Structure formats: C-alpha cells, structure tokens
Amino acid sequence: MEVVLVDQSHVRRSLPRPAIRWVPMILPVLLAILLVSFSGSYTHAEITGSAHDFSSSGWTAGEICIPCHTPHGADSTVVTAPLWNHEPSTATYTPYTSDTLDETAGDPGPISKLCLSCHDGTIALDSFGGKTGANVIGGPALLGTDLTDDHPIGIRWNHQAIAPGFCANCHLPGGPTGKVEFYGAPGDMRIECASCHDVHNGRSLPNLLRTTTAGSELCFVCHNDKI
Numbered sequence: 001m002e003v004v005l006v007d008q009s010h011v012r013r014s015l016p017r018p019a020i021r022w023v024p025m026i027l028p029v030l031l032a033i034l035l036v037s038f039s040g041s042y043t044h045a046e047i048t049g050s051a052h053d054f055s056s057s058g059w060t061a062g063e064i065c066i067p068c069h070t071p072h073g074a075d076s077t078v079v080t081a082p083l084w085n086h087e088p089s090t091a092t093y094t095p096y097t098s099d100t101l102d103e104t105a106g107d108p109g110p111i112s113k114l115c116l117s118c119h120d121g122t123i124a125l126d127s128f129g130g131k132t133g134a135n136v137i138g139g140p141a142l143l144g145t146d147l148t149d150d151h152p153i154g155i156r157w158n159h160q161a162i163a164p165g166f167c168a169n170c171h172l173p174g175g176p177t178g179k180v181e182f183y184g185a186p187g188d189m190r191i192e193c194a195s196c197h198d199v200h201n202g203r204s205l206p207n208l209l210r211t212t213t214a215g216s217e218l219c220f221v222c223h224n225d226k227i
C-alpha cells in the first residue's frame with residue numbers, strides 16, 4: 001500500500017503554542033492507527049460491489065473470495081494466483097493475428113487462463129471447490145475461445161512502440177509504476193488480461209482497469225509512438 005508522508009513542519013507552525021509539545025507524540029500514533037485501519041480493509045473494500053463481487057449471486061453463500069480462492073483444498077497446480085479454487089478451462093484458443101504485428105500472440109499465459117476459466121464460457125461460474133456449477137457467463141463479459149477480435153494477449157513485450165521520453169511510464173528509479181503489468185519470465189515478459197485489468201478492482205476504475213481510458217491514457221502507456 002502507498003503511505004503518504006506528512007510534512008510536519010507546517011503543521012507545527014499553524015498550531016497554537018501549547019499543542020506543539022504533543023504533536024510529535026500524537027502524530028505517529030495517528031498515522032499508525034490510520035495505517036492499521038487501511039491495511040485491514042484494503043482488498044475487501046475494493047472488490048466489494050465491483051463486477052467481481054458475486055456475494056449476492058446466490059451461488060457463493062454470500063462470500064466474495066470463494067469462486068477464485070479457498071483457504072483449504074486449493075488447486076496447487078496453479079501458481080500464478082494463490083490458493084486457486086475455480087475449475088480450470090481446458091479450451092483451445094484462437095489467438096489474435098494480423099499482418100502488421102511484430103511479435104506473435106501465442107496461447108494465453110497462465111494468468112489469462114485463470115480469467116478465461118470464467119470468461120471463455122466453457123466452465124460455469126459456480127464450478128469451484130470441486131463442484132460442477134450451472135451458471136455460465138453471458139453478455140459482453142463472455143469473450144469465448146475465439147480471441148481474434150480481442151487485443152492480443154500472450155504476446156511478448158519487446159518495447160514495440162515506445163518513443164524516447166516515455167520510458168518513465170514503466171521504469172521509475174523505485175521500480176515499475178503499476179500503470180500496467182507484465183507476466184512471464186525475465187526476457188520474455190508478455191501482455192496478458194491482467195496487464196490492463198486489476199481483478200480485485202484495485203484502482204476503482206470502470207471495467208476493473210489499471211489505468212484510465214480518459215484521453216486513451218491506458219493505450220498510450222504502451223503505444224506512445226501514436227501520440
């Protein structure tokens with residue numbers, strides 16, 4: 001989580017004299033309380049009420065995490081997400097293709113396959129924890145197994161479209177910026193569903209996105225030669 005450091009110098013100046021002595025003692029305590037209360041509710045508060053909150057669906061017994069994670073009896077073959085609970089899809093996918101691609105969109109990577117275990121429509125939403133469910137995804141959230149009409153995934157990030165001056169979109173002295181994510185092994189990092197989306201709604205943006213589409217900012221993070 002991000003912690004905003006408070007510059008205490010101006011606080012001191014603006015307080016009446018007798019309070020000054022207490023500030024150094026009280027401030028760390030207040031910050032500590034703030035920190036604890038935030039970290040305690042972090043994941044819960046974000047996913048609650050989002051498109052991935054199925055607690056009122058009738059098939060989760062009012063729980064939020066259970067279609068995707070379980071404390072016991074998890075699928076230990078899944079390593080891209082912890083304690084995975086949803087039945088995996090065994091579908092074969094048709095990847096995006098075009099004459100102008102530099103790299104090739106291959107099979108969806110392991111993390112995308114977790115998304116597709118619901119979003120390809122071959123496995124029911126309520127097929128988790130060893131049960132076979134009956135509620136299948138529908139509407140615009142159903143992508144199917146034909147991914148030729150979707151932004152390429154399982155495709156290598158090779159700095160395809162980066163103009164000099166936009167490197168800080170992803171590279172900062174402290175590490176990645178979190179505007180997008182990449183998945184795979186060093187030297188072979190790829191775009192996956194979760195490159196653009198945050199499954200837990202961490203940014204509280206429409207469509208569970210990691211970066212806003214206002215002014216097409218999300219696209220320009222990676223395609224800034226088009227600016």
Ligand code: HEC
Pocket residue numbers: 043044047052064065066067068069080081082111114115194199200
């Ligand atoms: C719709 C499926 C889904 C739901 C619901 C869900 N998760 Fe996740 N979770 C994932 C996926 C997929 C990943 C891997 C994400 C990634 O690496 O970007 C993940 C990763 C995690 C991680 C490890 C990485 C991190 O972000 O810290 C934790 C911890 C976690 N989930 C906890 C929870 C909890 C607690 C809940 C319920 C409040 C929950 N998740 C609900 C799909 C889900």
Ligand code: HEC
Pocket residue numbers: 051052067068086111112114115116117118119125137139141193194197198199206207208
């Ligand atoms: C347990 C099944 C399940 C898994 C796993 C899952 N989703 Fe979903 N997701 C859904 C359903 C169902 C909806 C549609 C909800 C609705 O229609 O309101 C949805 C909606 C969405 C939406 C649309 C959000 C919106 O605000 O309309 C996005 C984006 C999305 N999912 C991305 C992902 C990504 C990315 C992953 C993997 C990291 C993932 N999902 C994993 C079931 C799942």
Ligand code: HEC
Pocket residue numbers: 157159162163164165166167168169170171180182185186187188189221222
């Ligand atoms: C959209 C995000 C993004 C932007 C923008 C970006 N990079 Fe990267 N960069 C990455 C990722 C992800 C890796 C790790 C690639 C891997 O290991 O496969 C990386 C790796 C590198 C490396 C290590 C060598 C390599 O290729 O693996 C260098 C050097 C580098 N970037 C330079 C730059 C420069 C210079 C710019 C600006 C012109 C830039 N990057 C812009 C995401 C980005």
Ligand code: HEC
Pocket residue numbers: 112115116119140141142143150151152153191192193194195196197207209213218
């Ligand atoms: C390059 C970024 C990017 C990637 C990769 C990506 N998406 Fe999206 N997705 C978006 C954007 C942006 C939207 C917002 C709606 C739009 O512009 O069509 C969206 C919308 C959605 C929606 C909502 C559809 C609707 O009309 O309600 C779902 C569901 C979804 N994405 C799932 C996925 C899944 C599953 C994957 C991987 C197979 C994926 N996305 C890969 C950027 C991406």
Ligand code: HEC
Pocket residue numbers: 097098099100101102103104151152155156157158160180181191195196218219220221222223
């Ligand atoms: C995380 C980085 C990333 C983000 C964000 C992203 N893209 Fe891409 N996009 C790529 C990569 C990598 C390719 C494959 C380029 C190649 O190999 O030629 C690609 C391919 C494409 C292509 C197909 C190019 C072709 O030659 O067929 C289009 C069009 C495109 N992106 C549009 C978008 C749009 C629109 C958005 C915003 C909604 C977006 N992208 C967001 C990384 C990204």
